[in-house]
Amino acid sequence: MSGRPSTAPRPPSGTPAAQDTVSxxxxxxxxxxxxxxxxxxxxxxxxxGAAGTALGLAAVTGACRVLLRRSERGAVRLRAEERTPHHVRHEKVGAGARRGGRHAGGGGPVD
Structure with missing residues (x-):
């Protein structure tokens, strides 16, 4: 080992290599x-006692698998947000997207 950091590219999480690691x-x-x-x-x-231990380990393994998959989905969503331009992420769309300013009709006093 030469003490230098490795220059080999690392696959980002969410790639097949990272998913293989989770598997x-x-x-x-x-x-x-x-x-x-x-x-x-x-x-x-x-x-x-051994059967109880096996069931406990299976429950922990299942819970960890669920959490790992949820974490993967969150990482994919975060990367997608990072690739989206800032002004697009915060743009409001749909009904009520624009507030304030002048509105035609209905804004006057009611008799």
Whole structure:
């Protein structure tokens, strides 16, 4: 190692390489949901205890997967906003978009 920072380009998150990384993390977590109970039984833990551990790990793995996917969607949305010009992001459209100024009709006193 020469101490210099790597000049190899890094893929931005949201690219296929980043998505593969997330899939790898989820696969390893699922593997641990099987491996840990087997090891626990091998070391003398009851089957019920190992099964409870497996269910707990599966629940945590599922929750982490959901959070990772939500984070990916948020990152994609953020990148899309960053690519949109500033004046377009804050432009109001639709009914009530323009307020103030003169309005024709209906603005006078009511008898």
């Amino acid at each position: 790898d993390v989820v696969r390893w977590a699922a593997f641990s949901c099987v491996l840990v109970p087997v090891v626990l039984v091998g070391y003398g833990t009851s089957l019920a």
